[in-house]
Amino acid sequence: MGGPAEQPDFRSVSHAEDWPLWEVFIRGRRGLSHQHVGSLHAPDPELALQNARDLYTRRGEGVSIWVVRSTEVHASDPDDQGPLFDPPSDKAYRHPTFYTVPEDLQL
Amino acid sequence: MPPTNSDESRNLAFQQAIDADRTVEPRDWMPERYRSTMIRQIAQHAHSEIIGMQPEGNWITRAPSLRRKAILLAKVQDEAGHGLYLYAAAETLGVGRGELTELLITGRQKYSSIFNYPTQTWADVGAIGWLVDGAAITNQLALTKTSYGPYARAMVRICREESFHQRQGFELLSELSRGTVAQHEMAQDAVNRWWWPALMMFGPPDTESPNTAQSMAWKIKRVSNDELRQRFVDMTVPQAQALALDLPDPQLRWNEARGHYDFGPIDWEEFRQVVGGHGACNAQRIAVRRAADEDGAWVREAARAWEVRQNSRTSAA
Numbered sequence: 058m059g060g061p062a063e064q065p066d067f068r069s070v071s072h073a074e075d076w077p078l079w080e081v082f083i084r085g086r087r088g089l090s091h092q093h094v095g096s097l098h099a100p101d102p103e104l105a106l107q108n109a110r111d112l113y114t115r116r117g118e119g120v121s122i123w124v125v126r127s128t129e130v131h132a133s134d135p136d137d138q139g140p141l142f143d144p145p146s147d148k149a150y151r152h153p154t155f156y157t158v159p160e161d162l163q164l
Numbered sequence: 165m166p167p168t169n170s171d172e173s174r175n176l177a178f179q180q181a182i183d184a185d186r187t188v189e190p191r192d193w194m195p196e197r198y199r200s201t202m203i204r205q206i207a208q209h210a211h212s213e214i215i216g217m218q219p220e221g222n223w224i225t226r227a228p229s230l231r232r233k234a235i236l237l238a239k240v241q242d243e244a245g246h247g248l249y250l251y252a253a254a255e256t257l258g259v260g261r262g263e264l265t266e267l268l269i270t271g272r273q274k275y276s277s278i279f280n281y282p283t284q285t286w287a288d289v290g291a292i293g294w295l296v297d298g299a300a301i302t303n304q305l306a307l308t309k310t311s312y313g314p315y316a317r318a319m320v321r322i323c324r325e326e327s328f329h330q331r332q333g334f335e336l337l338s339e340l341s342r343g344t345v346a347q348h349e350m351a352q353d354a355v356n357r358w359w360w361p362a363l364m365m366f367g368p369p370d371t372e373s374p375n376t377a378q379s380m381a382w383k384i385k386r387v388s389n390d391e392l393r394q395r396f397v398d399m400t401v402p403q404a405q406a407l408a409l410d411l412p413d414p415q416l417r418w419n420e421a422r423g424h425y426d427f428g429p430i431d432w433e434e435f436r437q438v439v440g441g442h443g444a445c446n447a448q449r450i451a452v453r454r455a456a457d458e459d460g461a462w463v464r465e466a467a468r469a470w471e472v473r474q475n476s477r478t479s480a481a
């Protein structure tokens with residue numbers, strides 16, 4: 058970091074490194090699960106929660122917030138979508154519509 | 165890198181997915197030009213929200229009532245939020261937040277030229293809400309269906325928040341227009357100054373918009389500049405009548421055959437001048453943004469140092 062006598066070097070002063078990224082999840086109201094709403098930068102969990110409050114709940118959108126470091130989220134590969142999710146498509150018997158039942162019964 | 169066969173087949177598959185209205189998500193393969201176009205557009209949009217806080221922020225301390233001050237504060241805070249949603253969307257494409265800020269304050273990325281006009285009177289706050297946010301909403305509603313998922317989702321969120329922005333501007337102008345003669349004149353003067361720049365917000369005519377065809381093919385853009393501009397004019401004329409304010413265009417009239425309002429020619433030379441850096445406030449807007457960034461550097465560094473020290477304590481314990 059430069060002393061006061063040095064020329065201000067914008068790059069090193071300001072954005073040598075961004076604060077880490079966090080994913081934000083909000084519970085809209087009691088009885089619902091938390092849902093992903095977006096992401097933000099913050100230096101630590103406490104400030105991430107406060108920033109999330111300001112950024113994502115300005116109109117009473119939530120009653121509870123989770124923040125998770127983005128680097129802690131592990132995702133499936135979009136190119137694997139076929140092999141990963143296709144197998145159930147030939148298992149129609151997992152759906153109630155597969156079965157024939159008497160029409161006049163509540164079932 | 166020279167294009168390879170597999171690049172070609174991936175390009176084809178990408179276009180087919182777009183044609184089938186499949187949303188593009190961050191981890192999907194995409195052509196480099198799609199990625200760079202998307203980064204440029206989202207970043208420019210984000211910068212516009214952030215720079216757009218300045219012309220209105222200029223009036224917060226001078227709002228004529230506590231009610232108006234609270235409304236204006238909430239609106240400007242919303243614009244900050246919009247900027248942050250959009251920066252987050254841009255970051256999913258692999259650029260850094262600080263990188264984008266640097267591109268803005270070193271003039272290598274642009275923001276909407278509308279924010280290079282000065283806010284001279286209190287009525288300008290009303291004219292901005294009504295016309296500038298009105299034009300932005302028209303544009304952003306079309307973008308809720310853009311092909312890049314994170315951008316489209318940011319748009320949905322933003323559109324939900326925008327409608328109060330336009331309404332508070334309309335209400336503000338309505339009160340002035342029905343107030344004293346001087347207040348009415350102030351409202352009319354603001355509308356006279358903001359009308360044409362608002363029409364320019366939709367960008368050059370389709371015939372002179374070189375990137376439109378590719379953006380339409382990729383469904384980044386779903387509606388052309390001229391069509392959006394026409395939508396805005398058609399929507400705004402009856403609102404002006406309700407406000408008892410004139411729109412400063414003698415050629416503005418209903419065209420029965422087209423089912424739209426005709427309007428006069430736009431001064432594209434003025435647009436080029438302002439985009440090219442010669443608007444009234446270009447230098448000021450960037451200087452203010454740069455100062456905010458530099459003045460905030462110690463906060464960012466202190467918070468980071470605190471986090472590092474907390475971490476070393478936990479790992480030492």
Ligand SMILES: [Fe+2]
Pocket residue numbers: 213242243246322326
């Ligand atoms: Fe906005």
Ligand SMILES: [Fe+2]
Pocket residue numbers: 243297300326329
């Ligand atoms: Fe707005």
